[in-house]
Amino acid sequence: MARVYGSMGVVFSEQSNYAKALQHHLKAVTLYEETKEEEKLARVYNNIGIVYRAQNEDFKALDYFSKAQKLQEKVGDPTVGITLTNIGNLHLKQHNLKEAEDYYTKAKFYFEKFPNPRGLGELYNNLGLLHKKNANSSKALESWNLALQTFDIIDDKFGKSDTYLFMGEYFYEQNMWSEALIHAQKAAELSKQLKVLEGTALAEKLLSSIYEKRNQPNEAFKHFKLYKTAQDSLINHENIRKSVQAEMNYEFEKKEAIKKKSRKRRRCF
Known part of the structure; x- marks a missing residue:
């Protein structure tokens, strides 16, 4: 269960x-x-x-990732590489590039020791973002291509949709509109197949921006409307989530308090 x-x-x-x-x-x-x-x-x-x-x-995320890492290292769990990647991602988001690289290096060691195509593909995706932040374009593209190859092994469309989006954004920033369009279209197609609202919104927004740069206003407007539709759905999920999460947090904390009291009573006897 x-x-x-x-x-x-x-x-x-x-x-x-x-x-x-x-x-x-x-x-x-x-x-x-x-x-x-x-x-x-x-x-x-x-x-x-x-x-x-x-x-x-991020603070709650790091708390749970750290709990996971501690337990995984204790029991020798081979999926610790995934957790290390996630901690690295938080450092990357905070622009702590050296710390992010250190965690990614540890994660790669575990993925080589305990093969995990999905975990390795996600690692390559994030290494691409790290290299992009370090202005190393060739390494960024190399990492994303390795991600696609790795995801292909297990036909992981979710992972590939992220990779195509990252590559589309990179080519857009380089003013390479044709390459950006190809990758953004692939990202949008996969996100829609999987019904991933966030990925769909990001891909449609990128497509709208690309068509605007290519002086195709009708296409730009069409994809902007698709972006807004996905974004509005995300906002609705956000509002529902906030109210539900508040209730769940209350219930979770209440259960934790009951557990603590129960432990104290057991110790007293």
């Missing part, structure tokens, strides 16, 4: 439905804590961190 809740949480997270993702992950946490399955608990902690990171709650 815990595994089902965790899997459903991942699906909702990839669909940008973070309220339901968090709800299901927390149910999985409760069950795994009861059964003391630390390896599986660590993975759910990592996934909760991803949900909080997507909501720009």
Whole structure:
């Protein structure tokens, strides 16, 4: 049952439905804590961190990623590379490039030791962003191409949609409109197939900007409307998420308080 809740949480997270993702992950946490399955608990902690990171709650995200890393290193969990990548991503977001690179290097070591195509593909995606921030274009493109090759192994469309978007944004910034258009179209197509609102919104916004640069106002306006539609849906999810999350946080904290009291009573006897 815990595994089902965790899997459903991942699906909702990839669909940008973070309220339901968090709800299901927390149910999985409760069950795994009861059964003391630390390896599986660590993975759910990592996934909760991803949900909080997507909501720009970086401190909460880092807290859960750190909990996951600690448990994973304790039990020798081979998926620790994913958690290290996620911590590196938080440092990258904060422009702590050296710290990000250090975590990515550790993650790559684990992915080589314990093969994980999806995890490695995500690492290559983020290495591309790191190289881009370091103004190393050739390494950025090399990393993204490696990401596509890795995702192809497992036909991971979700990962590929991110890669195409990153490459589209890069080519757009380089004023390479044709290349930018090809990659943005691929990103939009995959995001729509997967019903990923956030990816769809970003890809449509990029397409609108590209067509504007190419002096194609009708196409630019069409994709801008598609962007607004996806964005409005995201805002609706955001409003629902805030109210649901507030309730879930209350319930979660209440359960934690009950658990602590129960532990104290057991110690007294």
